[in-house]
Amino acid sequence: MKTIAFNGKFFGAAPTGVHRVAEQLMAATDALLAGRAAAEEADYAVVVRDCVKVPPFRAIACVRESPRVRRMHRIAWEQVYFPFSRRKDFILNLCNLGPLLHRDSATMIHDAQVYSAPESYSRGFRLWYKFLFFFIGKRHKIIFTVSEFSKQEIVRYGIASADKIFVVHNGCDHVLQILPDTSPLAALNLKPARYVLALANTQKHKNIGVLLKAFAGKELENVELVLFGGATRADFEQLGHAVPRNVRFAGRVSDPELVGLMTHAGALAFPSLTEGFGLPPLEAMALGCPVVAAPFGALPEVCGNAALYADPFSPEAWRSALLEAIDDPATRETLVEAGRRQAGEFTWQQAAHRLCDIVKAVNG
Template sequence: MKKKYIYINGRFMTQTITGVQRYAIEVIRSLDWLLSKGDINGKQYKFIILAPQNTKYNLNLNNISVQVVGRLNSHLWEQIELPFFSSNGLLVNLCNTAPMFSGYQILTIHDASVSANKNNYSFLFKFWYQFLYRILPFRTKKIVTDSNFSKDELIKYYPIKEEKIKTIYLGTEHLKPVKSNNEILQKFNLGNTTYILAVSNMNPNKNFSGIITALNYIKNQDLQVVIVGPKDNPIYSEVDLNSSLRINLVGYVSDEELSTLYKNAACFVYPSFYEGFGLPPLEAMVNGCPVIVSNKASLPEVLGDAAIYCDPYEPKDIAEKIEQVLNDENLRNELKIKGLERVNIYSWERCALEIFKVMMEVMDS
């Protein structure tokens, strides 16, 4: 039996880990585990990650090799060199982009926010991605996305036929085995502080400004907002967060530090206007943190009855839901229990296996 080569686009390995890179890492680790268990036949399928120079981290894989190829980087590497090095196999792209000149490939597009919320992005960023998403549907065999909401949005904005796109939910196991690191509580003076937690990048779509405005309606003047994530990103429009002693921007943190912040937060607040899936609320649930989220986009689909929902366009409603959770211990305990039950629906191993089935469907067609 002739071995089939499956190449994975490793450009994400040169980038800081946010949600998209986390997805790629966990899918690849789960594929590696499936190979170890024999659920994927390693004698029949050869997996290779192709990466540009200057990778930032080691995935510690047992069955999937990493090959650093080419001399270019970023989009030029992806568009010019990657198609050449992957020409004798199926190319798997997990992070929203793919080469336009490689027709034998699959692609994960996580959401359609670059068109649905285009004002939140720089001109060059949205121009490039909107251009790609009008070309790539014709240059890919299959497209994977994170939710039925995203599937409908991608079909709405781009020339994608419904039969070509498949919804595969993400997983949550990546934070389960992580030990806490309480040093971060002392580092940011949070040891005896009641705080609500927000986690994401500074995209205006995440609606951090809604949380800040909601503070004006909350009676507890000692309550702090801790925001985790990159403090600035050139692809996003400027976010106006008024300086305040009640706002604690901690920047990028380790998984251990993040787990600690989840476990010690009074609640996690995520009033996003637009989400393709919404991984941070599930990460909060893994750590037993009560969750308040927007009632928009994919969030009700993903979180079900395990969260409290707010209107992201009404800061007063956000404040009311925060006070509701803070003042009701029974509600907090109920949300913790429901959250821990909800996260069991989502599995990176199941996600990786479903993606592998898409690969086989393409290779066998």
């Protein structure tokens, strides 16, 4: 009986959007397997390098390495020890990278932004990812990705051929299970529906600069821009951005705090120039928050007709679209209703079904 071994290297690492997707997809896969375990012809296990807390899966066993192995460097563990120790298994990697020595593998490559947006990453990061992508795309049996746009990009940059790439869309229904914490509204003195939420991210392709310019205009002087995430006012100013007085920095927020901010926001602004999927807009839609996005990357695929789109190079276009989403009752109602319907099309259960069915077909 073949074992499907999840690469659990990401457990215990600093949280990222990619890690969040992996955790949600594994939880949904576990729930799916628990419901049909008797019919499965494979065992499922997650192998973790560190002694860290792992969700209490029902159908997926957790394999923790010995103290000696835990001291091994994470790259050496992933590229040498892990594939050797699981050489008889099918390895499933959900966080972009995986062992090059193990051909009987599937790897989820979320985007090709080290190629399409190189200025957003350090030279060392770009070279490492490009090196691994080249061999992963050629050697691994399956390449999963999260959107048709990302599939096209992976083919375009020669990472893998289209016939071995399978799209598994992210889900967004996890936000509906989180109780909102509205304490950030009080801490930042925010009025419900009179602030716009966006990422505090200085990567060039995230394009937050266009929002800073938009909020410098008189039309938005009574609306606040709330940026959540790790980047600070000083980080933006060091890059030459002028930060208007009506911009608030929420810092890193917990999941309940983010849900609280999204639930009461006038809109979520997402001006990214390229995006492999774009989960925050769907999360906002699921919570009844209108979305204004750039018509680039996978955002039109993900948001469909449920968002307003604005030219990512025009602060004036963003002012106009945001004011329409916030102040026009008819537009706002339409966006909220359409957003909930659109978000309902993306569930983790659907994602887990597709992932397991493809892995099973390859190993059948």
